[in-house]
Every structure is written in C-alpha cells, then in structure tokens.
Amino acid sequence: MSRIDDYRQVAPPGAVDVIQKLAERVRGRRFLNLTGGRLGGGVAEILRTAVPILSDLGVDTSWEITGGDQAYYATARTLQATLEGAERVLSDEGLAHWVEMNRVNAKKLALDADLVLVHDVQPASLVTHRTDGRWVWRCHFDCSSARPAAWSFFRQFADQYDAAVFSLPGFEGRLGIPMYVVEPSIDPLSEKNRELSPRELTDILTSLRVVRDKPLLVQIGSFTHGDDPIGVVNAYRLVKKHHDVRLVLAGTGGDEPDRVEIGNELREAAREDPDVLVLELPAEAYRQINALQRAATIVLQKSVRAGFELGPAEAMWKGKPVIGGYAGGLAQQIIPNATGYTVYTVEGAAFRIRHLLNNPELIPRMGAAGREHVRRSFLITRHLTDFLALMIHLAR
Template identity: 30%
Template structure:
C-alpha cells in the first residue's frame, strides 16, 4: 500500500494535512465495517483502500466479512434486484434463511467497537442480534430510487434501528425515521488499477490478453450483471461497427456474493457468437487490475450502459485516466460524466444516442483529448478517496467523542 506522502503529490499538502489532523481525534476509537465479500465489485474495492488508509492515519479500523451459503446469497441478490425495482416474492422461508445466517454470524463475531458501519443488505439484520452498545451506521451502495415496495418495507424495519443511513446521492433519500447523509464513492489513485503506468506497460498487458491495438477499442468494464446491460452494449457496438471499424472488449468479473453472474456470462457469450461482428468482440473474465488499468487507458471510448446504478466507480476510473465515457443517465453516473464536457449521457434505452455519441468521439481526436483533460480534472477534484475519507470523518464527529 502506498505511503500517505504519495497521495500528497496528487491531492496536495493541504488536503493531506487536514486528513491527518482530523484523524487524530479518533486515534482511540475502534471502528468496524461489515460487508459480505472481500473482492469483486466496488464495495470491496472501496473497503480495501479505506480500511488500510484509516489505519495508516492512526485510527483502529477493522473489517469483517459476513459468510453465507449459496441459498443466502441467492436471496440477498433478489433483495438487491428488488431494491433496484424488480418484483420479488418475499416468502417466510426467504426471511428465515436471511435472518439465520445473520444470527449465526452474530454468535461467533463479537462486536465491542465504538462505531459499526454495515454495508448493503446482506448483513443489514445484524443489528437485530446484538445488544446495541454503540452507534450503528447503515451504508447502502445500491440505487434505491425506485425500490419494490414490499421488499423495501421489510428491509426498512431493520434500517430504522440504525443511528444513521448513508447513501450515494440525494436521489436515493427515503422516508425513514433516522438521519441520512450523502457520501459519494471514490477511487484510490494509487491502487494497481488506477496508478500511472507507462505506454509500454499498457502494451504488455494488452498483448498478454490477446488484445490488439490495430482497431480503436470500445470497452465496458463491469460485473456480468443484467443491471450493467452487457447485451445492450453488444447491440450498440454493432450499430457503431456498421459505420466505423472498431473492436469491443467486455471485461467482467463476478462478486462472490452474486450468484447470477455465471448465467449472465453465458447469455453474453451466446449473443456475441451470433453477432455479425463476432470476430471484433472479446469477452475477458476476471482480468487482473493491471489489465483493467491498461484497457481503460487504451480504450478510445469507455461505455457504462447501466440500467440501474448506485454509482459506477468504473466511470471515475476511466475519466481519471483521460478516457471519455458514454454512459447511462442513471444513479450516480451523472455526477461523474458531465454531458458534452468529459463524455455523453443517454437514457438506458437510447441505443441510437449511445451509438451516435461513440461515433462522434471515434471521429474527433481533438474532442477526445479535451474530454480526457476535463475528465481527469473533474475526478481529481471530486472523486478521489481522500475526499471520501474526509466525508466519513465529518460523520464520525457526530457519534464519537
């Protein structure tokens, strides 16, 4: 993990001094985060950086992983989908399995920290199984702008037991009995995925994966998940490919708490094989972070065609690397993509709009260069992990002495 001094070169001395000064207040406060996976997806990625950096700043910051069986994760994936609007049959058996996994975890996991932060619905009911001796914060990373009512009403009974509710943007605020705060996610500029690398390194890792640079690269880097709409990305690519030579790279992964990923991958593979341009479509599974870094830098355009989206850190990653993004106008994406300035935004169903914007960028190098500069400046100023940590420190002040 990089030294704190290296962040100073990116965000400036003043920001780092503020971080260090504000962290001193909590040097004797033990803080705990709980989620359900250590890898795959933006939440695990955020925690991997945030937990280590807070410890480097002198705050005893812990992280526990809720372990569940396949039945549990199938149910919590349904919760995830329902929070993003998909109907769900919430049976008594689903509730029983959901609660039982959390109850078991509470038996062998002792929580005697000064502050507890629970991430997303999987460990949400934990608060029900502990004698509450400290403030508990629920951090929801999901797009809950239009949840399925029955599921939301059930989960809300647990949320209202917490002291505070943290979401990714104002659109996600709900009618609940506890205070709510918006904390935008952020990227760590010094991880392997985001740090500066040479053009030689980019070429090396593209070559290792069999990606040639003889054609402009259009890419989407996201989990294989229906909410990321990889099938729609292929349709858009076909519209673009009819008019300009280019290639599509879909680089995806599975979060260990997402049992639907394998099914979606099979659908995407089938659809890609049927495409008239199948020779120009590549699917890459579980590529290492250095390949993600290389691909985002080598891409002419990055797509993020989400149907629902909490935030989409992949957008900030690409913009930070000076690559323009064409994305859906959903969730936290419009906070990152400034339409006509560092990329283009479209409604998820506007395939022609996506294709037109991609073609515009493919044909205009000067625009791509300017969008790239604008994107890097916007992310550096608003969506780096140092800002995220300052936001959390401000919230800690409300609950810790």
Template identity: 30%
Template sequence: MPLVHEVQAQIRSLERFVPLLGQPAVDEARNLARWLFERLAGGVIWNVNSTAVGGGVAEMLHSLLGYARGAGLDVRWLTIGGSPDFFRITKRLHHALHGERGDGSPLDEAEHAVYASNLCHNAVELRELIRPGDVVLLHDPQTAGLAPTLLAAGARVLWRCHIGADETNDDTELGWRFLARYLDVVRVMIFSRETYVPARYRDGRASIIQPSIDAFSAKNIDLDDLTVRSILVHVGILEGPPPPSPHYGFSRSDDTPGRVERSADIVRLGRAPAWETPLVVQVSRWDPLKDMLGVLRGFSAMVENHAAPDVDLVLAGPNVRAVADDPEGPAVFDSVYRAFLEEPPAVRVHVHLAMLPTADVEENAVIVNALQRHAAIVVQKSLHEGFGLTVTEAMWKARPVIASAVGGIQDQIEDGVSGVLLRDPNDLDTFAGELHRVLADRALAERLGAAARERVRQRFLGVRHLVQYGEIIGRLVAA
C-alpha cells in the same frame, strides 16, 4: 466451517496524495483521524459486507481501510457468508432497490425466514469479535439484518447503502418494506445520493457520501504503454507476441512486486485485436442492470449503420464462477454469449467477451487498469447504477466516457464537458451515433478525457471520502 472471515487491509500512507491534493488536505485527514482515535478510546471500527472481491464496494474497502489504518485508526473488515437462497434473496433486494423486478420472486415471510436465519448464524460469530462500544459499519442489503442484534450487543451501528433509485416504484417500495424491520432501529445511515434516501428515513438520520477511487491502487496507478501492451497480450485480449522483455509487473498495495500470471477466458470469432485497433470497452459485473447486452447491440448498430472506423468491442467482467454473492452472473454471461452468436459474422469478428481472472484481486485490478487505459472509449451503459466507479476509473485515466444518465453517473459526468451522457439508455441508435461521433473526432475525445481526469482529481479521490466518514463516525461516538 466459519461464515465470518476477516479481510486483511494493507497499511497505506496518506502522504502519497500530497502531490495531487496539497499538504493542507492531507493534514486535515490526519488530524481528524487523530481526534477520532482519542474518542474511540481503544475501540475498533468494523466494516462488514458480503465479499472481498468483485464490485466497487470491495475495492473501496481495500483502499479506504488501508489509508485509515495508515492514519493510526484500528479499522477492520469482516465478510459474512450465506446459503445460495440467501444470496438469491439479497440479489432480489439489490434489483428492488434499483426499481427493478430481478427474478420476480416474492419478498414475503418465507424470504424473511431464510434471510434472518442466515444472518443469525453470522451474528453468533460476529459477537465473538465485536465488543460494546465498537463502531460497526454495515454495507448494503446483505448485512442490514445484523443491525438489531449488534445494537443489542452494545455496538454503535451505521448502515451504508451503495445502491438506490432516483424514482420510487412498486419494487423500491417492496425492497424498503422488507428491510424496514431491520433498519428502523438504526440511527445513522449513509447513502450515495439524496434521491436514494427512502421517505421513512428522511428524518435526519441519513447522510450523503459519494464513493471514490484510490489513484494509487493497482486499478488506477499510471502504467506506461509497454506495460499496458504486455499485460493485454499476456492475458489474451490483444494479439501477440508480447514485447521482447516482459513487463507484466506491478506494485502491490504493500509495495511488494506483483506479476500478471493468469489469462482471461475469451470468446471471439477470429483473432485478437492488434495494438493499433481502437477498442470500445465496458468493464462491469455480468449483471443485467449493467446492460452488456445493450452495449453489444448498440455496437452492432454502429458497425452496420455508420461508416465506422475499424474498431473492436471488448465486454469484460469477472469470471462468472468466481463471485459468490452474484448468482445471476452465469445466466447473464450466457445471454450475452447467445446474442453474440446471433450477430452476423461481420459484427462478431469485432466483438470479444472476456472473463477476467479474479483469484488475485490486485492482478485482476491491474488487468482492468491496462484495458481501460488502452480503450479508445470506455462505456458504462447501465440501466440503473448506484454510483458507477468504473466511470470514475476511466475518467481518471483521461478516457472519453459514454455512459447512461442514471444514478451517480449523473454526479460524475458533465455532459459534453467531461464525458457524454445517454439520456435514454435503451435508445440504441443514439448510443451508436455517439460512439461513432467520439471515435471519429480525436480532438473531442482528448478534450473530454482531459476534463474527466481533472474532475476526478477535484471531487472523487479517497481523502475526501475518508474525511466524510470520519466526521460522521465522530458525531456518532461523541453523541
């Protein structure tokens, strides 16, 4: 069975951004693509990562590749495979680069042997597709070990790291030492924040590109209230029955009609919330660094310690059996479930743990879209965060966001202007107080939401992202 699979990206037109950004910004992107096409002289730009579903990297690749292809570039996407031990090691690396211990397992020569062996098998298949002179953009620790082999085969290799820590510690040093033997030969690297760049690569090879969202994807396209309500009732998040005429439909990236067919797996004590019930929502992977457990406990503190309005909490993530490169998902969900059972009934009746279907990527995306749009507050109480695209998504939907002041979240939210930043993610009393404050002040919530959407329009849409990638690849090809 092959390890490497190609992911199809639908062609998308940059013209749809004109009403948001203006014609000059779109023309700049198109002209850069034309110039790069000529310099590549028939070469391909390959993106390589470990999964086509689940997480912000996969979401960005679906949209960015579509717009790049729409601008005339031959851009393609491959995913690699690996054993459970391989993904356990890469998850350990994921935690280490965030400055966390994860499962505490070593990153020694035995781990190198597993890591390198898995990537060697992938490299054999990749070399059948990638030609000398092609550009290969490797994403994150899962693919870093491919760099030496692809460089030796004549490819132009860049490595893109979407994660990192603002401060170094023993774990970050351990993670970067593990990756160094594979990355030291790479001359072009891309990070999301300057503070994420390790000292050994602050020699001119690192560039900074902040992530972005696609305003026209199923995850972010405008939905009216009837559609939002229909979707959330259908999947089981809100109480039904749905409106008389079903409105589960949405437009896919290839402009064909889609429809929400699947339901979510939901754990709750009582009934689903009514349409009128305010929702506090966090949408993320079931990852300990996302701190779903802390969100649950902070919400519980608000219910018990404040004169809170009638409000429910929805913790939503992918179905834990559907994301192959995240072996921690089931254990994290189980820990949140056990904490849910320990809460008093007066709290549990307001809490809903939702595992969203992921078999259809765009169906999953429009469910998340509807849930974020319906939220009274969107939370992202991460302990560490590479960037935090769920924050960007909620801001684009003009939702008030309460999020931890960690990683790239700090670059998105201006505290008190376009959202609320939690200086200490572990301070649950402060978190509970901020939830109560924003829930109780509708004018504040609306002001924060309006400023949030404008900030995303100016700084975090895909055209800017594509131009930055194009400029960096252009310099590499011209060198």
C-alpha cells in the same frame, strides 16, 4: 500497502493535510466495518484501501464479516435483490433463519466500537444486538424502488440505526433516521488504476489479443441487459460506416439465462466482424481492466440500469472521454460536454462517438477535464474525508 502520504502525489493540494487534521480529532476511536464477505465488489475494493490507511492515521479501524450456511447466504441475496426492486420469493422461514444466523454471528463478533458501519443487507440485522457506540447502515445500492413487503420487513432493522448512508440522493428508501450521502470512490494507486509502464501495457494487451492499429472503443461491464453490450455493438456498427474503429467488450458472463443468451449473441457478432473482440474476464482482472481503459480512445458505459458504477470514474482518471447511459451514478460522474456525454439511445451513443472521432482535439481536452473532475470528486482521499467527517459529526 499504501499509506496516506503516498496519495499526496495524486490528491488535490491540501487534501491529505485535511485528512490528517480530521483524523487527529478521532484518533484512538474504534471504527468497525461489517460486511457479508471480503471478496469482489466495490465495497471490498474500498475497504481494502481505507481500513489500513485509517489505522495508519491512528483510528482503530477493523473489518469483520458475517457468515452462515447456504440458506443464510441465499436469503440475504434474495432480500437484497427485492430491496433493489426485483420480484423474488421470500419465505418467512428464510427470513427468520437469516435473523437467527445473525444472532449467532453477533455472539462471535466483538461489536463494541465508537462507530459501527454495517454494509448492505447480509449483516444488517446485527443492529438488534448493538451495545454502545453509533451504528450506521451503509447502503451501496439503489433501494428507491424496493418491493414494499421487503422494505417493510427490512425497515424494522434499518430504523434501529442512528443513521443511514447512501451513494446518491434518490437512492434512499423511506426511513425515520437521518440519511447522509457519500459517493463511492476509486483508489488511484490500486492495480486497477495505477500507472502502467508502456511495456506492461503492451504485454497485457498482447495477452488479451487487443490490436491497437485503429481507434479503440471499449466497454467494460457485465453481459446483461442492464449494461446493454448489444446496444454498444449496434452503436459501433453505426459508427463503422464512417470510421475504421475496433470495439472491445470486456465483461463477466455467468450462468443466468439472460447472461448466456447475451454472451452468445456477442460472440456471434465477434465471429462476423474481426474488429469486434469479446473478452470474458473474471471480476478480479484488475490489471487487464486497467490496460483496456488506458488503451481506449473512447470508453463507453452505455448502461440502461445501473447503481453507482465507478467505471466512468476509472476511465476518466486515465484521461479518457466517457460516453455513458443516463442511469444511476453515471450521470453523476459524467459532466456533459466537459468530460464526455450521457446518452439515452444506441443512436445517441453512435452520434457522440462520431462527434469525438470527427473532432479529435476534443478527446484529450475532455480526458484532462475528466481526470481533474475525478481528482476532486471520486478519489479515495475524498471518501476518507467523508468517513472522518461522518465520525466527527455523529460523535457530536
């Protein structure tokens, strides 16, 4: 378990002192996090780091989860999908069951705290059972294009909070409460981002069958239209006419028809070209992702639809230039011409890859700028500072 002082070696000078000073002001206060589960996803990654550090700093921090039957989980997933803009069928009975299951959850959970941070949709209706303390809905996704009927239903709960927190301005839906912006972060000391020894790196890459004899282009992301891995293959093919490079596409597959179809298409591309490697990794393959990002010459994140997606921040922390699609939080993380490029098309991605390969002195320069950018803006230390500032601000 990491402690706050461990972060002095990686955080900007003075950042840990500021965190300690802020924590002194809320020492002994109770801070409860409520989520729909403890596994997978960026929320769990952040809380696994933040909860022990805040406790170590004297803030009485806890993390509880809600549970229920299959119908409860299914409705919560569908409701979140509609709030993210997808067209799905939501039944009145299903929604009533979701509310009822959270009533049961409320009886089991100790909800007394000075600040209760409720993450995403599954536990959100617990707010109707609030006692004292301040309640904040922490929305980790983009709900600016929520389906109107779903938003109207959900808003009756959201408006009962004291405030909401979104990852980016523009990700918010219409609410009658104050809405704050806290960008997510990466933990530089986690398995996904910590330094790897040359031996570790070689061992992991060997086990993944990644050969490092040519410049390596890497994209890590799901095999979905949103992350556009097919577009990455097409950009690679345009680059390949001029540069001898390899491409690694690492991501999660799945049973959904579009994922299966895209996975098949990618594997076909890999069969035709020995310099293309497609790796299906489990979501928790943190060391492998770490090694792939470190081995990359250029990291791609050519998404056409995205939430915040911390892939660029992870890659920049490892000193890599990033070429990303102009979507969601990618444009927020990548500073064009300084830490990488944002692109709109396959051709744009190919153009920028060729530009970097033809001007190789830019690669370490952009990598170094990216690492400093992440140090200031996307490390867990900045996130902890924001958490504590929010606690202090809401207690006023």
